[in-house]
Amino acid sequence: MMEKMIFGRYVPADSVIHKMDPRSKLIIIFFFVCVIFLANNGVTYALIGIYTFLMLGFSKIPIRFLYGGLKPIIWLVLFTFILQLFFTKGGSLIFHWGPVKIYEEGLKMGIFISLRFFFLILMTSLLTLTTTPIEITDGLETLLNPLKKVRFPVHEMALMMSISLRFIPTLMQETDKIMKAQIARGVEFASGPLKERIKAVIPLLIPLFVSSFKRAEELAVAMEARGYRGGEGRTKYRQLSWAAADTVQIVLLVVLTILLVLLRS
Amino acid sequence: MDISLKSVEYRYQANTPFERLAISDVSIDIPSGTYLALIGHTGSGKSTVLQHLNALLQPTEGTVLIGSQEIKAHQKNKNLKAVRQKVGIVFQFPEHQLFEETVEKDIIFGPMNFGVSESEAKRRARVALKQVGLGEEILEKSPFDLSGGQMRRVAIAGVLAMGPDVIVLDEPTAGLDPRGRKEIMDMFYSLHKERGLSTILVTHSMEDAARYADQIVIMQQGRVAKKGTPEEIFSETAELIQMGLDVPEVVRFQLKLEEKLGSKLDKIYLSIEELSAAVSERLKRGVRS
Numbered sequence: 001m002m003e004k005m006i007f008g009r010y011v012p013a014d015s016v017i018h019k020m021d022p023r024s025k026l027i028i029i030f031f032f033v034c035v036i037f038l039a040n041n042g043v044t045y046a047l048i049g050i051y052t053f054l055m056l057g058f059s060k061i062p063i064r065f066l067y068g069g070l071k072p073i074i075w076l077v078l079f080t081f082i083l084q085l086f087f088t089k090g091g092s093l094i095f096h097w098g099p100v101k102i103y104e105e106g107l108k109m110g111i112f113i114s115l116r117f118f119f120l121i122l123m124t125s126l127l128t129l130t131t132t133p134i135e136i137t138d139g140l141e142t143l144l145n146p147l148k149k150v151r152f153p154v155h156e157m158a159l160m161m162s163i164s165l166r167f168i169p170t171l172m173q174e175t176d177k178i179m180k181a182q183i184a185r186g187v188e189f190a191s192g193p194l195k196e197r198i199k200a201v202i203p204l205l206i207p208l209f210v211s212s213f214k215r216a217e218e219l220a221v222a223m224e225a226r227g228y229r230g231g232e233g234r235t236k237y238r239q240l241s242w243a244a245a246d247t248v249q250i251v252l253l254v255v256l257t258i259l260l261v262l263l264r265s
Numbered sequence: 266m267d268i269s270l271k272s273v274e275y276r277y278q279a280n281t282p283f284e285r286l287a288i289s290d291v292s293i294d295i296p297s298g299t300y301l302a303l304i305g306h307t308g309s310g311k312s313t314v315l316q317h318l319n320a321l322l323q324p325t326e327g328t329v330l331i332g333s334q335e336i337k338a339h340q341k342n343k344n345l346k347a348v349r350q351k352v353g354i355v356f357q358f359p360e361h362q363l364f365e366e367t368v369e370k371d372i373i374f375g376p377m378n379f380g381v382s383e384s385e386a387k388r389r390a391r392v393a394l395k396q397v398g399l400g401e402e403i404l405e406k407s408p409f410d411l412s413g414g415q416m417r418r419v420a421i422a423g424v425l426a427m428g429p430d431v432i433v434l435d436e437p438t439a440g441l442d443p444r445g446r447k448e449i450m451d452m453f454y455s456l457h458k459e460r461g462l463s464t465i466l467v468t469h470s471m472e473d474a475a476r477y478a479d480q481i482v483i484m485q486q487g488r489v490a491k492k493g494t495p496e497e498i499f500s501e502t503a504e505l506i507q508m509g510l511d512v513p514e515v516v517r518f519q520l521k522l523e524e525k526l527g528s529k530l531d532k533i534y535l536s537i538e539e540l541s542a543a544v545s546e547r548l549k550r551g552v553r554s
Contacts, residue, residue: 011282062282064280065281065282068280068281174361177356177361178361178362180316180321180356181354181356181359181361181362182362183321183349184319184321184349184352184353184354184356184424185362185374185375185378185423185424185427186346186349186350186375186378186379186427187378188346202364203362203364203374206364207361207362207363207364210361210364210409211361
């Protein structure tokens, strides 16, 4: 059931996007999320679309796989579309049936907002699909380093992040295992009345909590036994390196931004 | 209850870049009342086979027959609950599945899910607890206050109380001390003998397979590499060693002895008692050639 999830999953491949420095990818995603709000007409949305699909193409992630993973999100996008469609008023009335009224502005907003949503999801998935969790945390730690001056615990945050990312697969595996053990004991997770199904979660959650706490304790002991003393003076095994391709990507985004500013209405 | 796997194939995460063939063309017959050991290295597909035995996984090709219920690839299968009551699985580290406030509640959880009345379930809990060698005084304790070994026994009791006809054991003694191992394995063996429970043991341990099983299936890289009785399997030791598998200590001793004597005993012996009897017999006769 969780087999098709693509969030937070890394798909190894040999592509330009995979090889980029995690710092540049993070910066690009951060700015992309802001820049996407500049788009407000057909041309600008088309530009963003071209940019997104260009990046997808570079990443060599199989489209079929992306499609399978994004299917559940399509519903969310559709829901946003319908909400906008029915509840935005303005422009001329294009459809009228009983109490249902659809305005030109509603259709436009519906399409634009769901497109924005869709592109955002594509780009952020692209980050996690092409960057290992360790790279992301490394990148984030370096980017946030200046915050150390104001005593923000950057290293600790990064460590927490990498630990939680590291244990997602473990937790998934364990969930799967305990679920199967309880199914074998007659629990039905997927069928039956809602009330029963909610009750069925208890035999799953309690063992998961118990083992997570146990694991956290063991991990802490193991780290201390290996002399972990926090981030002070700690060196890195993986060195981040900023290449020409990263600069090119940043420039590309800047060009996109300028075009958006010029072409928006 | 007979179980039979017919050319079963299973792929994890089919149709994604992560697709992985776990087992292919696996055919195993497990007639009622058999004690079958499933042996193989980590990643040989043992656990995947195991999960087909009570329909936790549906084959991507082939058919699994559990009693009269047929589970086929490419179709929705119904009424799996009945199958699951009849086939109890003791997973690796079964203590991880405990969750209730008291030992009693945890043991009756399985039976009650299958529609057994509370009073009957409680009666079964007491019987099962005795079978796994624990006293009734722990019924009211929290399972999380018990020792690791006790927790494992409670979890096993929870499966036994369901009243299965077939019991599937996935490395039931992993992480136990030698005494605990022997106690648990002997317990399952006596259940098998007394109640005629079909038993399927998934294990790394050749010793256990040789001692308890009457059928052995060796898995390698997702396929059945060899099957037969322990005598058949262990009479071809060279092949086992080539597959990187262990040979039981008794068999190894017999082989060394035969090498020293320069002659063979009449057959392969699988327990120290039988072997020593055979050797002393031989010594009495004084036959050396």
